[in-house]
Amino acid sequence: MSSITFSGLATGIDTASIISKLMDVERAPEKVMQQQQSTYQSQSDAYSKLETALNSLQTTMQGMNSLSGLKAMTTSVGDSTVASVTASSTAAAGSHTLTVNTLARSQRQVSVGYADGATFGTGAFTIDDGSGNVKSVNIDSSNNTLQGIVSAINSSGANVTASIINDGSSTPNRLVITGNDTKNYTVDFSGLGTGPTLLDSSDPSYQAGVNASFTLDGVSMTKTSNTVTDALSGVTLNLLKEGTTTSFSVANDTTSVTNKINAFVTAYNTAITQINAQSTYNSDTKTAGVLSGDSTLRTIQNTLQNLLTSTVSGVSGPYTNLAQLGITSDKSDGTLSVDSTKLSAALSNNFNGVMDLFTHNVGTFANHATNEYGIAEQFNKAIQGMVDTATNNGLLETRIQGLQKSISGIDDQISSMEVRISAMQLNLQTQYSNMESIVSSLKSQGSYLTSALSSSSSTSA
Template sequence: MATISSLGVGSNLNLADLLKQLQTAESQPLLALQERAKSYTSKLSAYGSIQSALGVLQASAKKLGDPALFQSVVGTPTVSGILSASATDVSAAGNYTIDVKQLAQAQTVISNGRADTKTAVGNGKITIDFGAITGGTLNETTGQYTGATFTPDATQVPKPITIDSSNNTLEGIRNAINSAKAGVTATIVNDGSGTPNRLVLTSSQTGEKSSMRITVDGDPALQGLLGNDPAGVQNLKQTSAAQNAKLIVNGIDVTSGTNTVKEAIQGATLTLVSTGKTGLSLKENTAGVKTAITDFVKAYNSLQSTAKTLTAYDPKTKTGAALVGDNTLRNLQSRIRQALTTPQAGGVNDMKVLTEIGVGFQKDGTLAIDNDKLDKALANNLKGVANLFSSGLGSTAGYGKQLDAIVTDLNSNALKVASDGVTSTIKELDDQYDAVQMRVDATVDRYRKQFNQLDVLINSMNNTKNYLTQQFNAMTGSNK
């Protein structure tokens, strides 16, 4: 059957525009579906914004629900650069005088120099054990002991290291010691002499019990390189002695195997940096607690602000935001506010409501802080403030813990159900759109075929008309 490449050419009618108008009319249901899908997509995005704001609120509530927040102590030395201090027990609060006499350090020993790091030394088995060197005399020049005693530390188990043809060079020995993770770090230092390459061994731990004794069972050359007994034959030179930290705390001598000194002050940890004398003030971390409470109030107000934006209505344009009249959001806000206005259980003198620490609701539904009242509560009754937000390990009481649990429940149930419902609706609308689009395409295609047939028909009729006109004209001319 004949066809027309461009609609309207054969009939001289504006069929292309007419088809376009028909297509627009048939597509009206698609526009409606698009608008509905857009509305539900905005709603899903709004739920995401609410979940994000809830996440910030939950994080701040969880922090307040942790008893450790209220038990932390801040240490302030009077002289900087000597030590830092922290504590997780408020009983450590107080003022102290600390004199750091000696820092803990690890032992370091070095081997005799070798000309090359890739030449074989010898095979055997190296065993490194740790302990304390007592008595005797240390020659500062040779770095070796005379008349000393080595007492092994039973808590540190020695680990044998095998040296064979695959690793018997200076580099191979270094790598074997490091790979064995035997409590020693091995390096090679070049001192620039004729035999410059020296193996350097440093204990991984500090303290008097971290001194090394190295036993070698194997070739004499390997023994001559590494064999080292502080109480016997010593082939290594000590350049740094293993020693404990020594300090005086309020007139009491204290020793520690590391520079992190725990429980010298009960419940506190001192981190030593250098020797010297300093005062130390340990105080309850009320500033940290106030910051956490302030962050909680900000997070709650941010949730309220987000909710207000998502439920706003513009009377001029008569349009509402994505969650206008949304029951899920309204119930969520109501549940959180109810939790924050329900008094906590407690004794006669315990704090039970937020207003007792200067935190209260405003007319617009937000929270505000009376800083003077909060500062006074933190200074005079930190334990009461702590119980208001967290009643200790294993308890579910306290606004911090309760809000944490509520947000978890909301995300797992109400918000999830609402979000899943909207997602399902969007999927259904997508399926409907595809189905309607197929019907529109089929209808327009049918119109296009009908218009083409009309075009062909009229074109044929025009051709016939022109032919007949020519014939009539020719007959008329012949008769004349």
């Protein structure tokens, strides 16, 4: 339990105020350290903001350093009721003709109707896909209902799906077995003795499985699906209507690529603007950015600016640097701008050359010199050296970790000082309290002696 003291009751001295002022003097170094902490934290926050901007720039460049990320194709179909067409980055530009002869269909088999609660025989039945794959399905007294047979078929591993439809009649429940591909399956219920009766091909409910049949650029083809991915490299055909013909084209999607290049410029400008804000000095107001004169910031700024003029060695097209695409930096603040006319011309004149400038050698197994990689990968690698957190050895991460360590170290120093100051304060409070007690005791003795002397004088008189 802490002691209760009453400052200066005996001496008239404000000892509490004296102790408080003495402690303020002792804590003066703490204030200096706290100011240093505030500076370190401001620098760390500034580095973190820059790191965020650089991470965003790196993410943008990682999305542009490969053909699959940067290149895009667009398609146009003359009659969209015949087919829809999509193209990936591996597709080649060109025009084509498509005739859809027959759409792919799955086999559908429907049974006669059964009343609710109908049961069947037990044993085993088979599902044969016609290609030598036969599944045997067991039925016993626990699942010899229509629903039990449906569940048994669906868990059999056969490439078919079973279900029940209700036609609303007095015997409404019909078993429906649908192939999951275009094969024609034979379902033999004879092993049950009494099994569901499937309607044959003469019934309108029956549908035979059939492959898609079409002609692409004069070449006849059949496929097991109406979604065709392997007829034309990088192109997916979704067949929609039988007995029809249409033309379609695949073209370079220059709009998509332009948007991605503009996104790179925006992300770069965000990072550079962040650098400018932290490194500037205003001679009029005599104020400087938090990281003004900082060597780490200068290193990052120089690295980014050097990348803008970097060339790519070994590219297949005529473009070896960003300026040839109309991407240039402002001499006053380092931000980028795009000459849209020049970029559009480059994409129109040599689309693949633009692709190679950004994506050159990415994805190959060999290790290449820095200038042998495309611009996007050069940015990616350079930024990784700034923001790498896997081992905290990125340039920015090293500085942030160092500053946080310094802040933590100051906290430890302040804590140690507070322990010492608290002990000093307690000691002073004890000393002053003892002094007050002594003075109080002396005053009491003085009052007693004064009273005694006064009484003795009165008696003598």
